[in-house]
Amino acid sequence: xxxxxxxxxxxxxxxxxxxxxxxxxxxxxxxxxxxxxxxxxxxxxxxxxxxxxxxxxxxxxxxxxxxxxxxxxxxxxxxxxxxxxxxxxxxxxxxxxxxxxxxxxxxxxxxxxxxxxxxxxxxxxxxxxxxxxxxxxxxxxxxxxxxxxxxxxxxxxxxxxxxxxxxxxxxxxxxxxxxxxxxxxxxxxxxxxxxxxxxxxxxxxxxxxxxxxxxxxxx
Amino acid sequence: xxxxxxxxxxxxxxxxxxxxxxxxxxxxxxxxxxxxxxxxxxxxxxxxxxxxxxxxxxxxxxxxxxxxxxxxxxxxxxxxxxxxxxxxxxxxxxxxxxxxxxxxxxxxxxxxxxxxxxxxxxxxxxxxxxxxxxxxxxxxxxxxxxxxxxxxxxxxxxxxxxxxxxxxxxxxxxxxxxxxxxxxxxxxxxxxxxxxxxxxxxxxxxxxxxxxxxxxxxxxxxxxxxxxxxxxxxxxxxxxxxxxxxxxxxxxxxxxxxxxxxxxxxxxxxxxxxxxxxxxxxxxxxxxxxxxxxxxxxxxxxxxxxxxxxxxxxxxxxxxxxxxxxxxxxxxxxxxxxxxxxxxxxxxxxxxxxxxxxxxxxxxxxxxxxxxxxxxxxxxxxxxxxxxxxxx
Numbered sequence: 342x343x344x345x346x347x348x349x350x351x352x353x354x355x356x357x358x359x360x361x362x363x364x365x366x367x368x369x370x371x372x373x374x375x376x377x378x379x380x381x382x383x384x385x386x387x388x389x390x391x392x393x394x395x396x397x398x399x400x401x402x403x404x405x406x407x408x409x410x411x412x413x414x415x416x417x418x419x420x421x422x423x424x425x426x427x428x429x430x431x432x433x434x435x436x437x438x439x440x441x442x443x444x445x446x447x448x449x450x451x452x453x454x455x456x457x458x459x460x461x462x463x464x465x466x467x468x469x470x471x472x473x474x475x476x477x478x479x480x481x482x483x484x485x486x487x488x489x490x491x492x493x494x495x496x497x498x499x500x501x502x503x504x505x506x507x508x509x510x511x512x513x514x515x516x517x518x519x520x521x522x523x524x525x526x527x528x529x530x531x532x533x534x535x536x537x538x539x540x541x542x543x544x545x546x547x548x549x550x551x552x553x554x555x556x557x558x559x560x
Numbered sequence: 561x562x563x564x565x566x567x568x569x570x571x572x573x574x575x576x577x578x579x580x581x582x583x584x585x586x587x588x589x590x591x592x593x594x595x596x597x598x599x600x601x602x603x604x605x606x607x608x609x610x611x612x613x614x615x616x617x618x619x620x621x622x623x624x625x626x627x628x629x630x631x632x633x634x635x636x637x638x639x640x641x642x643x644x645x646x647x648x649x650x651x652x653x654x655x656x657x658x659x660x661x662x663x664x665x666x667x668x669x670x671x672x673x674x675x676x677x678x679x680x681x682x683x684x685x686x687x688x689x690x691x692x693x694x695x696x697x698x699x700x701x702x703x704x705x706x707x708x709x710x711x712x713x714x715x716x717x718x719x720x721x722x723x724x725x726x727x728x729x730x731x732x733x734x735x736x737x738x739x740x741x742x743x744x745x746x747x748x749x750x751x752x753x754x755x756x757x758x759x760x761x762x763x764x765x766x767x768x769x770x771x772x773x774x775x776x777x778x779x780x781x782x783x784x785x786x787x788x789x790x791x792x793x794x795x796x797x798x799x800x801x802x803x804x805x806x807x808x809x810x811x812x813x814x815x816x817x818x819x820x821x822x823x824x825x826x827x828x829x830x831x832x833x834x835x836x837x838x839x840x841x842x843x844x845x846x847x848x849x850x851x852x853x854x855x856x857x858x859x860x861x862x863x864x865x866x867x868x869x870x871x872x873x874x875x876x877x878x879x880x881x882x883x884x885x886x887x888x889x890x891x892x893x894x895x896x897x898x899x900x901x902x903x904x905x906x907x908x909x910x911x912x913x914x915x916x917x918x919x920x921x922x923x924x925x926x927x928x929x930x931x932x933x934x935x936x937x938x939x940x941x942x943x944x945x946x947x948x949x950x951x952x
Contacts, residue, residue, distance in 0.1 A: 432695060432696050432697075466604070
């Protein structure tokens with residue numbers, strides 16, 4: 342793996358037109374690949390990595406043949422979402438065997454601050470080419486961790502909101518059914534649902550759902 | 561007994577059953593533990609969750625903790641295999657194109673003879689075979705390397721072996737990325753259901769009694785939390801014994817089929833549990849009683865010789881010393897903890913901790929503490945016998 346024959350493919354830096362391998366030798370520039378399907382998320386990650394230093398960031402959104410696509414880029418760092426099943430495809434890159442290969446390893450932080458742990462908890466893992474110093478990785482990983490934490494919060498919030506909306510919809514429907522069937526007002530209908538839920542030790546939404554289903558079956 | 565929570569990770573596979581059943585049928589509760597199960601999206605993430613302390617135990621590919629002990633792959637945290645969760649259970653499948661070619665050449669798809677099947681596969685693939693495995697360090701990968709190289713197709717020179725996550729195997733085959741796969745159930749059967757592939761062989765046709773998943777914990781945790789380790793081990797062992805009773809398998813398939821576990825129809829889960837596999841779209845069925853074993857033949861005993869075989873295989877293809885890799889691997893399979901924690905349960909404890917792998921040709925009695933132990937057939941397809949103390 343990572344044994345790209347440079348003679349056949351040459352990656353060129355877009356801004357300067359210089360070959361990347363040349364730039365890499367000349368500057369502190371690192372080549373980073375982000376594996377991310379979602380375009381918006383990918384843009385946000387690229388943005389935060391830009392703040393972490395002047396690096397070349399590529400996004401691979403296609404998971405087909407992931408290991409091959411990454412080898413072709415020959416990057417220094419690969420960032421991937423830990424919740425992506427495709428992460429396992431990167432594992433074979435750690436088994437570089439020919440002398441031409443640039444073996445990668447999952448970034449394991451040897452110091453005390455548990456950067457690897459923080460990254461995994463935030464939902465991102467980093468594969469780093471052999472020999473890259475950990476102080477060069479830290480800013481990149483810090484930026485990625487912050488961004489991924491934000492994704493996690495957004496996902497949790499979105500799920501909570503969706504669930505709340507869903508529950509309100511069901512309760513409203515059950516209230517409507519009760520109001521029609523028993524000729525009562527909205528408040529009374531809700532009170533009835535709540536009392537039934539309390540008597541049975543169930544949640545209001547569960548009682549409402551049972552009612553909606555039952556009416557559906559009877560009609 | 562005080563209530564403690566043990567968090568355990570698993571992947572959506574039929575052989576996660578011992579952990580799922582330990583929770584759902586109350587075997588964990590009987591030992592005073594609440595088993596909190598977390599489904600992981602990939603083997604690497606599961607490994608990292610265990611190594612970094614987010615979970616205490618894991619349903620893990622048997623070769624994975626051995627690879628970690630050998631310094632292969634990312635994490636090198638010391639992980640112990642305290643029991644074997646399941647034996648066998650892999651299937652090898654081929655794309656429909658390849659299957660059609662093999663049928664045209666007269667191959668009967670007998671689902672039994674690994675030599676014939678291998679030769680037919682090699683002939684039909686015309687020198688360009690790409691095989692998907694779920695992880696670089698998996699029993700699936702080791703069985704493939706062993707099988708194909710014994711038949712004259714060494715990897716990586718003769719065959720390309722690629723990592724494809726189990727649940728994506730059928731898709732990879734549909735996209736034409738792989739010609740064959742070796743994967744755990746239900747994902748082989750799903751490839752048949754989706755009309756992309758046919759099943760060629762069960763893993764047990766290559767090695768009759770291959771350790772597939774282990775119950776893995778951090779070495780330090782097993783030492784520091786000896787009491788909880790014992791409770792977990794006993795709960796999971798009893799779940800395996802329950803799964804070993806065929807009359808329980810319908811219940812087991814209904815539970816495993818739930819969305820939070822394997823999330824495929826119960827009928828598909830049932831195929832692997834009962835060993836009655838549908839191998840093609842036309843509905844041909846093959847019956848393999850030893851397809852997946854959770855209990856019989858001391859299936860849960862973590863034989864050091866099984867670990868040594870895996871260690872030696874891994875070493876051979878990664879350029880490490882075979883003898884020292886086999887020795888390191890033996891240290892990962894904790895027969896000592898297994899004996900200590902299961903002695904009072906009535907589990908059959910073998911007299912020895914190592915055996916010649918591949919030497920048992922048919923169900924045979926073996927020395928054990930209860931005197932009632934029978935070992936199942938564990939032969940390799942090519943008749944070789946592996947001596948764990950002669951690895952050079």
